[in-house]
Structures are given as structure tokens and as C-alpha cells.
Amino acid sequence: MSLMNRYQTIRKDLHRIPELGFQEYKTQQYLLDRISEFPQNHLTIETWKTGIFVFVTGSSPEKTFGYRTDIDGLPMNEQTTYDFKSEHEGCMHACGHDLHMTIALGILSYFSENQPKHNLLFIFQPAEEGPGGAEPMMNTETFKKWKPDEMAALHIAPEYPVGTIATREGLLFANTSELFIDLKGRGGHAARPHLANDMVVAGSHLVTQLQSIVARNVDPLDSAVVTIGKITGGTKQNIIAETSRLEGTIRTLSIESMHKVKDRIQALVSGIEASFECEGSIDWGANYRQVYNESETTKRFMDFTRLKEDIHLVECSEAMTGEDFGYFLDDIPGFMFWLGVDTPYGLHDARIEPQIEAVEVAVKHMIDYYNSFS
Numbered sequence: 001m002s003l004m005n006r007y008q009t010i011r012k013d014l015h016r017i018p019e020l021g022f023q024e025y026k027t028q029q030y031l032l033d034r035i036s037e038f039p040q041n042h043l044t045i046e047t048w049k050t051g052i053f054v055f056v057t058g059s060s061p062e063k064t065f066g067y068r069t070d071i072d073g074l075p076m077n078e079q080t081t082y083d084f085k086s087e088h089e090g091c092m093h094a095c096g097h098d099l100h101m102t103i104a105l106g107i108l109s110y111f112s113e114n115q116p117k118h119n120l121l122f123i124f125q126p127a128e129e130g131p132g133g134a135e136p137m138m139n140t141e142t143f144k145k146w147k148p149d150e151m152a153a154l155h156i157a158p159e160y161p162v163g164t165i166a167t168r169e170g171l172l173f174a175n176t177s178e179l180f181i182d183l184k185g186r187g188g189h190a191a192r193p194h195l196a197n198d199m200v201v202a203g204s205h206l207v208t209q210l211q212s213i214v215a216r217n218v219d220p221l222d223s224a225v226v227t228i229g230k231i232t233g234g235t236k237q238n239i240i241a242e243t244s245r246l247e248g249t250i251r252t253l254s255i256e257s258m259h260k261v262k263d264r265i266q267a268l269v270s271g272i273e274a275s276f277e278c279e280g281s282i283d284w285g286a287n288y289r290q291v292y293n294e295s296e297t298t299k300r301f302m303d304f305t306r307l308k309e310d311i312h313l314v315e316c317s318e319a320m321t322g323e324d325f326g327y328f329l330d331d332i333p334g335f336m337f338w339l340g341v342d343t344p345y346g347l348h349d350a351r352i353e354p355q356i357e358a359v360e361v362a363v364k365h366m367i368d369y370y371n372s373f374s
């Protein structure tokens with residue numbers, strides 16, 4: 001079977017079995033099965049929850065390179081034209097983690113057959129979409145004993161053609177915090193609103209007020225996002241809702257702005273409590289560190305990439321996406337980059353169809369990159 005066909009098969013298999021954070025049992029087993037087919041001479045494998053560490057012992061190692069892929073899916077109903085759609089209803093690989101895993105397996109497969117000079121640590125990390133697997137994986141004894149000197153990871157980029165790599169020194173992705181707000185009032189009969197305290201109305205006011213934070217509290221030359229992606233409340237169309245819940249995410253380019261946005265959200269929730277005579281509670285959920293590409297390692301990677309005739313290197317702007325890979329880069333020098341997969345639909349779109357050819361581009365490039373260290 002050609003390499004491309006092999007990548008295609010693995011990607012299709014993984015695409016069929018998306019699982020949410022820390023529930024990636026089938027995915028973990030599939031990855032372990034594939035890894036067990038590689039020559040085992042220089043490999044040491046350890047698992048942590050649904051994640052996997054694979055250490056490749058180098059022939060004359062002076063350092064260890066870490067390569068991380070995320071492995072979880074998203075709670076979405078797939079709308080692609082694929083004949084290998086998700087077999088898990090309500091769950092989909094809509095953020096490219098099926099490609100990310102295929103790429104990691106491709107690089108690992110090569111180095112299991114061709115012992116690298118330096119050590120490599122492959123990290124198959126659960127729960128990137130939430131609640132975050134990077135930080136707890138870094139706290140394991142396994143990670144500490146194999147701690148890399150340099151970290152790398154990639155993310156698919158729908159907007160770039162296949163053959164494009166985009167990155168930059170410094171800030172690449174934003175700080176993030178999840179946001180869950182619960183409002184509790186008094187339910188009642190739809191026809192007797194004066195005797196109840198409607199949390200659908202209170203929640204709707206709050207959603208609108210939250211939009212004023214970015215417009216009116218954040219420096220226009222800075223950037224922030226407050227998105228409410230889900231609202232729930234009430235039980236029936238003719239019953240006034242006793243509770244409502246807003247679920248969202250905050251993105252900021254600086255930690256200072258994150259504190260400011262959170263303070264404003266707290267103040268607005270207090271205002272809703274006062275004006276609607278209800279109780280509000282906030283849960284900040286998972287917070288991710290910004291993804292900050294360290295200068296020296298990123299520059300080296302970009303210079304190396306620039307020399308490749310078959311790859312177009314783009315020096316891109318920062319994005320408001322989040323990634324818990326930021327935790328690795330907070331502690332270890334390294335970089336993350338975008339990989340062009342050329343699809344008209346964006347990340348987290350149920351119709352996204354990344355081009356599989358991008359897998360070969362990334363596998364080849366990372367093999368060449370690691371082999372460039374003598």
C-alpha cells in the first residue's frame with residue numbers, strides 16, 4: 001500500500017470514531033494498535049488516561065524533541081459529503097484532530113524504522129477542545145522523566161492551500177477562558193408574568209449586555225472576544241422559565257484584558273441579579289495559556305521551511321483561537337504552526353473537508369526538520 005493510501009485509511013478510520021475529551025477510548029486503542037505495528041526496537045510506550053506517550057530513543061542523543069497531537073472530537077452533527085462519516089452520532093472531527101493524529105503516526109512510523117540521532121517524544125493528548133489535557137499530561141511523572149528540550153505542534157488551516165505552512169514568532173493564539181453563567185429566578189404560568197421572574201428574559205438581556213464589553217471596555221488597539229455559543233432555559237413554551245444558562249468562551253491577547261473582561265462579566269451578572277431579582281453564578285471552566293512561539297526555535301523552523309521549494313511559508317498574524325498547547329510553550333521553547341488544508345468551511349464547521357494531501361506535506365516536512373539536527 002502506498003504511503004498516501006495508508007494515511008488515507010488511517011485518517012478515515014479515525015474520522016469515523018470521534019470522541020469527546022477524556023472519552024477517547026476507541027481512539028486510544030486504535031492509535032496503540034497502529035503503533036504496535038511499527039518496529040519496537042527504540043520505542044517505549046506509556047499511557048495516561050486516554051492519552052499516549054511514545055519515546056523514541058535516539059542513536060546518540062544530545063536532546064529530546066517533543067511533538068504533540070490532540071486526539072479529541074467535537075459535539076457536532078457531521079454534514080460532510082464523506083462516505084466515511086462519524087459513526088458516533090452527535091460527535092465529529094471538525095477541528096482536524098483526525099489529520100493531526102495521522103500526521104503524528106506518519107512521523108512516528110518513519111522514526112521507528114529510521115532511528116533518529118536525538119530522542120523524540122510523541123504526545124497523543126486528549127481533551128484539547130476542553131477541559132484540557134496538556135497541563136495534566138505535563139504534570140505526569142512520564143512527561144517529567146522524558147521532558148523535551150523543544151516542543152512542536154501543528155493545526156490545520158482551512159484558508160491556506162495545501163503546501164502552505166503559516167506561523168510567526170511570538171504570540172500565535174489567544175488566552176482563553178470558558179464561561180458558564182447560571183441564572184435562577186421564579187417560574188410560573190405564561191399568562192401570569194407578574195407573579196414570576198422570567199430567566200429567559202434575564203438571560204437575553206445578559207447576552208446583549210455582554211456584547212458591550214468588547215465594544216466599550218477593551219482598548220480598541222487590543223483585542224478580545226466574548227462569544228455565547230449556547231443558551232438553554234425553560235421547559236415548555238407556556239411555562240415561564242425558572243432558570244437559564246449561557247455557555248461561551250472569552251478570548252484575549254493579554255492576561256490583563258482577560259482579567260478586565262472577567263471583572264466586567266462579573267459586574268454585568270451582578271447587575272442582572274439586581275435588576276431581575278434573581279441569582280446568578282459564574283463558572284470560568286477551563287482556562288488556556290496563550291500560544292507563544294519562542295523566538296530562536298521558531299526562527300530556525302521558519303528559516304528551514306523557507307528553503308523548501310515545495311512549501312510556501314506565510315508569516316501570519318496572531319489569531320483568537322485557543323490551544324492548550326500553550327501550556328507546553330509556557331515551559332519549553334518551541335512553536336506551533338498552521339498547515340494549509342484548503343477547504344471553504346472553517347474550523348468547527350460541520351461541513352469541513354480538509355484535503356488529505358496536507359498530511360504527506362506535514363509528515364515529510366517534520367521528518368526533514370528533525371533530521372536536520374546533526
Ligand SMILES: CC(=O)N[C@@H](CCC[C@H](N)C(=O)O)C(=O)O
Binds near residue numbers: 129155324
Ligand atoms: C483550535 C481551536 O479551535 N481550539 C479551540 C480551543 C477551545 C478552548 C476552550 N475549550 C474554550 O472553548 O474556550 C477554540 O475554540 O479555539
